[in-house]
């Protein structure tokens with residue numbers, strides 16, 4: 002029996018990346034035919050963070066050229082696409098609206114199948130963009146600018162088992178980097194500064210040893226602010242030590258809590274997703290500790306960890322396989338859509 006073959010367009014505009022991908026689906030195997038991403042980093046660097054109105058205007062200006070480029074790179078026409086998947090939440094309402102209204106118009110004009118996708122389920126689905134596919138049930142750690150969540154994944158069900166009580170892991174990177182005077186977005190800048198540096202500054206690891214599945218990063222930010230007050234003039238070497246110490250504190254908490262949850266829940270695999278999964282120290286530590294504890298480990302290739310259209314197309318393909326569709330009349334944005342509740 003031949004496996005069904007589909008071509009899916011994935012559209013992502015929930016925050017500060019306009020990203021569109023063309024995905025080939027053969028049964029449960031996914032391959033990215035093209036992906037084009039217009040980053041808004043320069044637009045938001047001036048303000049040191051994302052201003053929703055500015056993000057939405059940037060998405061509006063770039064979405065059609067991005068679509069055209071993604072189709073051209075895949076050597077297909079819009080009509081060759083079988084379905085359109087779009088992030089409909091969570092995220093910035095006005096930013097989401099640009100992707101959702103574009104997808105709705107495309108579906109109306111072409112009659113193609115439409116599916117609204119949860120952004121976090123996209124990050125989760127990015128773990129299927131490897132040759133080796135995760136076995137279920139799985140425990141997933143999703144870490145981004147707005148989310149830090151532990152999810153329990155079964156074939157037909159996703160359950161939120163723990164999350165942050167305050168700042169997200171990406172937010173902890175971004176806010177401490179900003180305190181250190183690093184440009185937006187702070188996470189990659191801070192990790193660049195920390196490269197090849199052995200951390201020596203003691204910083205708190207909030208809630209690390211508590212027997213629950215929750216996280217907290219606000220205390221770390223406060224500790225870094227206090228440290229900077231006490232050390233107003235730091236040498237480049239001292240700054241790099243602080244960056245490495247912050248990164249280690251965040252990674253220690255994420256890895257320790259995830260492995261502890263895995264030992265309780267006993268999944269077949271541990272998954273890592275979200276923009277912070279681009280952090281090489283986190284990837285390596287969670288991979289090593291997962292395998293040492295007897296769990297298979299899966300994370301997307303780095304280009305599919307930060308916000309991207311490919312992961313949305315994969316999540317869309319999974320929804321379609323479950324028989325879900327969103328008629329264009331019913332598609333709506335849900336900026337606070339929580340997965341697994």
Ligand code: KG4
Nearest residue numbers: 145146147171188189276277279280307308
């Ligand atoms: O998933 P994502 O692209 O957007 C949201 O959905 O929020 O995640 C962005 C977050 C930001 O906080 C960014 O600083 C962080 O991911 N990030 C990193 C790295 N690359 C991106 N954090 C640490 N190290 C990195 N290499």
Ligand code: ZN
Nearest residue numbers: 145275276308
């Ligand atoms: Zn994201």
